[in-house]
Amino acid sequence: MEIINKIGLEVEFFLINNSNSKLVFPDDYGFETDDYPILGEFRCEPGSTRKETIGNYFKELANVIYKSKQNKQTLVFGYQSITPEFKSEILKRMGTKSIQDTRNIYNLDILKLSDDVVENGVITKCLVSAGLHIHFSKEVSYELNIKEKGNSNVKTYSDTKYLITEKQKKTIIRKLDNNILPLHDLGVNLKYRNKGFYEDKPYGFEYRSLPMYNNFQGLYRIMDVVDYSFNCLEDLDK
Numbered sequence: 001m002e003i004i005n006k007i008g009l010e011v012e013f014f015l016i017n018n019s020n021s022k023l024v025f026p027d028d029y030g031f032e033t034d035d036y037p038i039l040g041e042f043r044c045e046p047g048s049t050r051k052e053t054i055g056n057y058f059k060e061l062a063n064v065i066y067k068s069k070q071n072k073q074t075l076v077f078g079y080q081s082i083t084p085e086f087k088s089e090i091l092k093r094m095g096t097k098s099i100q101d102t103r104n105i106y107n108l109d110i111l112k113l114s115d116d117v118v119e120n121g122v123i124t125k126c127l128v129s130a131g132l133h134i135h136f137s138k139e140v141s142y143e144l145n146i147k148e149k150g151n152s153n154v155k156t157y158s159d160t161k162y163l164i165t166e167k168q169k170k171t172i173i174r175k176l177d178n179n180i181l182p183l184h185d186l187g188v189n190l191k192y193r194n195k196g197f198y199e200d201k202p203y204g205f206e207y208r209s210l211p212m213y214n215n216f217q218g219l220y221r222i223m224d225v226v227d228y229s230f231n232c233l234e235d236l237d238k
Helices: 050-070 084-094 166-179 219-235
Strands: 002-017 040-043 073-076 079-082 116-119 122-129 132-147 154-162 197-201 204-207
Touching (some): 040 050, 050 219, 084 122, 132 166, 166 204, 166 219
Antiparallel strands (some): 002 040, 002 073, 079 122, 116 122, 132 154, 132 204, 197 204
16 A cells, blocks of 8 residues: 655646737637636646656647647737727637636635726726646555455455545645745736635645746746645655
8 A cells, every 4th residue: 555646737828829919719729728718728647756747747838839839829828918808708708617616715705806907997908817726636545355255256446545634735725825826926916816726626636826927837947836746745744
């Protein structure tokens, strides 16, 4: 029986058409998208080591960069300013899609926040941001060999248990809020980049407050995030 720590990364991005410098909808060009359709996304396979997680990240990053170049588009991170009219177009595309089950450990309600910029009582522009989401899992896999009565055959049953408790999850989120998130401030107040946002997952949870921006295309910034995330899981065993 072995306890395995896993970290996976998920990245949101924008696509800009090179011919007119306008945002396009990624799913029109075969990219995966979030529930908010102006944001493309790519999910990296989780890794059980730092090297594996980072390798999976750069593999997927390279794939979407090359795909965007083939489509004569530019991959953009950080945040974008859009018109209220374009925001309306995005919302129409969403249709009846449900709002993601995003939670906050400080009871901050995402529905009460807005990235709209209001001047003299009129919305003049809207901000949209891309996130770097971190998936946390601590699992133990085991096999049971069971011999049934009156039968010489042995049946093998395998199972996986996930070990992060509610208290441990909130401890990790607070650590990221205090020690990682402030290092990657985009210089503007964006609702999804507030502290404490996460989603529960069957295998653990996903931290959602961190922005995805150009500095994460370099090795050392993303290494720092991945190292710290693994440290958080490893600290649970001490």
